Amino acid sequence: MNPSKIPVIVLTGFLGSGKTTLLNRLLADGVKTAVVINEFGNTPVDQDLLSDQNIPMTVLSGGCLCCQIKGALAPTLKNLWMAWNSAAIKPFDRIIIETSGVASPEPILDTLLRERWLASRYHLAAVITTLAIPSALQQLDDFAEARAQVVWADTLLLTHADLAAADQDAALNKRLQTLAPATSRHMMTDGECQSGDRITNIGPALRRLPTGNPLPAHNFASISLHLDQALPWLQLEAILQELLARHPLDLLRIKGVVYLPEQAEALAVQAAANRLYPPTPLTIRSSDDRRGRLVFITSGDSKTLAEELTGIFAGFIPPNAIRQH
Numbered sequence: 408m409n410p411s412k413i414p415v416i417v418l419t420g421f422l423g424s425g426k427t428t429l430l431n432r433l434l435a436d437g438v439k440t441a442v443v444i445n446e447f448g449n450t451p452v453d454q455d456l457l458s459d460q461n462i463p464m465t466v467l468s469g470g471c472l473c474c475q476i477k478g479a480l481a482p483t484l485k486n487l488w489m490a491w492n493s494a495a496i497k498p499f500d501r502i503i504i505e506t507s508g509v510a511s512p513e514p515i516l517d518t519l520l521r522e523r524w525l526a527s528r529y530h531l532a533a534v535i536t537t538l539a540i541p542s543a544l545q546q547l548d549d550f551a552e553a554r555a556q557v558v559w560a561d562t563l564l565l566t567h568a569d570l571a572a573a574d575q576d577a578a579l580n581k582r583l584q585t586l587a588p589a590t591s592r593h594m595m596t597d598g599e600c601q602s603g604d605r606i607t608n609i610g611p612a613l614r615r616l617p618t619g620n621p622l623p624a625h626n627f628a629s630i631s632l633h634l635d636q637a638l639p640w641l642q643l644e645a646i647l648q649e650l651l652a653r654h655p656l657d658l659l660r661i662k663g664v665v666y667l668p669e670q671a672e673a674l675a676v677q678a679a680a681n682r683l684y685p686p687t688p689l690t691i692r693s694s695d696d697r698r699g700r701l702v703f704i705t706s707g708d709s710k711t712l713a714e715e716l717t718g719i720f721a722g723f724i725p726p727n728a729i730r731q732h
């Protein structure tokens with residue numbers, strides 16, 4: 408690694424596979440880090456899920472860094488470099504870019520490696536891809552983006568190991584042996600390597616240059632809504648479970664920040680691969696307006712889903728509170 412360049416880690420992986428969970432672990436490892444978070448939905452949520460809110464953080468939402476908002480990456484990295492270069496005490500020693508869950512990493516790597524201004528100031532230290540063991544095989548079958556995330560990885564982190572059956576581990580490893588035979592793999596639970604290895608100690612493999620052949624356009628849509636009124640958890644949980652049951656294949660991700668009438672703190676709400684996770688309390692922030700927000704990512708018919716959401720949440724959302732893209 409060239410010590411005069413700022414290292415960049417690209418953290419990618421399919422929707423809900425554990426990128427933000429891992430990012431929180433990496434932020435706790437003591438290296439001063441600036442974070443660039445890319446979210447597909449136009450109502451960002453991830454920044455509220457980070458345990459450290461006092462770091463340089465840029466949120467690029469409403470599309471993927473690999474396509475719709477690809478042009479935003481270079482100016483963001485230029486601004487970060489200007490801030491870094493002009494500071495007597497360096498505000499960060501590395502950058503982690505968390506891609507959206509439906510991003511293909513190749514165009515992002517292309518920007519980092521081929522844009523001369525960036526390539527002379529930044530060093531691509533690693534491409535880390537998370538895959539949730541219980542759902543990864545299906546996602547690899549269904550989505551070219553999930554396959555691209557594996558193919559471009561230096562390190563594959565097989566997450567949700569605590570929820571995986573032994574035959575799921577074996578089947579996924581067999582598939583990865585074909586897709587990316589030379590790439591190291593590590594089992595993870597809640598952002599921790601089961602082997603005890605530190606993720607940042609895992610070096611990159613030989614890097615290929617991107618080919619410049621982009622994947623076909625994404626077939627995903629996101630719907631976001633703002634909740635004017637706090638819903639009791641039991642009611643919200645029943646609504647979300649019902650939605651997941653009605654859309655077992657196409658409703659790929661739900662995430663959001665909600666408020667309950669019975670509780671002061673906001674709660675992070677998460678569902679992926681048809682599993683609703685227990686909600687987790689977030690620290691109270693001065694900017695809290697006690698308006699909840701939920702983001703739904705679908706590979707199905709977003710118009711129908713938006714109509715369904717309007718019906719289900721009627722009474723809790725103001726008019727025109729649902730946005731699609």
Ligand SMILES: Nc1nc2c(ncn2[C@@H]2O[C@H](COP(=O)(O)OP(=O)(O)OP(=O)(O)O)[C@@H](O)[C@H]2O)c(=O)[nH]1
Nearest residue numbers: 422423424425426427428508566567596597677684
């Ligand atoms: N049981 C279990 N849950 C996990 C593990 N890793 C992550 N999760 C949970 O899975 C859900 C999704 O994790 P995130 O880290 O937000 O996933 P992500 O890849 O950042 O999601 P997107 O950015 O929306 O694509 C959260 O509720 C996490 O707490 C794990 O190893 N085991």
